[in-house]
Amino acid sequence: MSTELDLSRRPAKPAETGPVNLSGLSLVKLRERMEEIGIDKKKAKMRANQVSHWMHNFGVTDFDDMTNIAKDMRAKLVENHIIARPDITEHKVSVDGTQKWLSRFGPGIEAESVFIPDVARSGALCVSSQVGCTLSCTFCHTGTQKMVRNLTAQEIVAQVLVARDTLGEWPTPSENRKLTNIVFMGMGEPLYNLDNVVEAIDTISDCEGISIGRRRITVSTAGVAPKIPELGARTNAMLAISLHATNDDLRDEIVPINKKYNLECLFDAIRSYPDLGNSKRVTFEYVMLKDVNDSLAEAVDLIKLLKGLPAKINLIPFNPWPGSPYECSDWDKIETFAEVLNRAGLSAPIRTPRGRDIFAACGQLRSESIKERASDRLKAKIAQNSTAAE
Structure with missing residues (x-):
């Protein structure tokens, strides 16, 4: 359980x-x-x-x-x-231009953020809201890292500042920006750190500062249903749902939070999100897992599930990581899946994998931070004092 x-x-x-x-x-x-x-x-x-x-x-x-x-x-x-930035313990650049930073916010506290250039007409920065994660989604590398702690609002904003430093986007440009969008799709579940996420969005969207509009900020949740309407009311940000399955049995298996908030509960919360419409659609993320969730029947079920909602589906080819139990669906099967959705009038772009060579693609983020128990800290302190007394 x-x-x-x-x-x-x-x-x-x-x-x-x-x-x-x-x-x-x-x-x-x-x-x-x-x-x-x-x-x-x-x-x-x-x-x-x-x-x-x-x-x-x-x-x-x-x-x-x-x-x-x-x-x-x-x-x-x-x-x-x-006025200090976090220490950058690692900065990698992919062959496709994607950049990944591992930021150190304190002893043993590290989180990853990723800049993806040229996404449509924009560049998106994927930020983390926690170090580790409690949700254990089976296709996600972050889910294999135990929860360490929430990031503060200041630490979330720092990820944006680090990216701006690297991109040379100071002062904040009014046009031709490289970094135009923020997506809370990095490490952690944003709605389990909602107060800090809200505060960070307030700072990121301040028109006299970083000045990235709320309609260009997307918060993704695996399905913390009770917090979804609150997110909309407090931030007016765009909503993304990490869906990946069209029935409770499969979603219970690959997105375990579904056992607590099933699809009926989740979709009731989504329909309560403020101001949904053609200009404010919900993005549904659907990772394509070979022989798991990629059948034509599931494409049809997805159409039924999203009926009546202003929705967009991002089809995400599974990005492998060491020890992952899944394979990516065959490309022709992904295209067929997308075609079924498109014929039903749904927007279903296939997300081109970016940054795979530096483990910066969707579902690949993870740090080596480990939560230190109070008893371990006490033992270390006693050992240190003993050494000093000798």
Whole structure:
């Protein structure tokens, strides 16, 4: 029996010591920070807006570059603050131009993000919302990594800043951008970290900062049904559903959260998503698994399942990973599956695999982070103290 844990109420990370990193903080938290260092409320809002604009529109990492802030104020900021990116422990570039970063947010805390260039007319950044995952979807490499912790909103935003640094997109361009879309399709289940995802989207979509519109931000869920309407109400982002099966028996097997929220429950929640229509369709992700979910009968069942919903289906050729129990469907079978959906009036593009050679494709993301138990930390501390006493 599988267990899904909602970690949204747990502290994302221990309290920090030393200088406070302002990079990636929301306007609300920046304003709170300004007040904490003695700036009155009226000026704190103005200062927060200024600092955010420099960090998230111009990409600066040095307070001295904030030229419209008085020198004495900059000196005050320097005393207790830094503007820092996470350590990049690995950066790989695929032969097809896809880029992958492994960002280190603390000791043993690493997550992957992937930039996919030239997706239609845009470039999409796939960001992670957790380190590890609790859902154990059988086709997904991330599902083989035990949950370590939620990422904070600041850490989610940091993935966007890292990509912008590499792409050289500072200040935020008004046109001809390389990075135009954000997809929460990396490591983790975003709706089990909803508060931080909401806060991150607020920062990413701020028109005076990173300025990526909410209609260009997509949040994918494996089916945390009760949180779906809340996601729409709080973010107005686009919704994607990691579906992969048309009946409960198969979905129970490959997407175990279905045992808790079955297809009927899931689709009731989807229909409650705010403002669905032709300009705001739900994307259904369907990974093509050879002889598992790729029959013509299942294509027909998918048509029936999506009847009445403004929907788009992304057919995803399975991307293998070490020890994976599946094979990708034959290409002609994928094309036939897509043709059945297209004839029924559904948009069903086949997603071209990107970044397979660097394990950056859909379902391949994973880090080596391992959750450290409190007892292990205590043992290590005792051992360290013993060594120091000798």
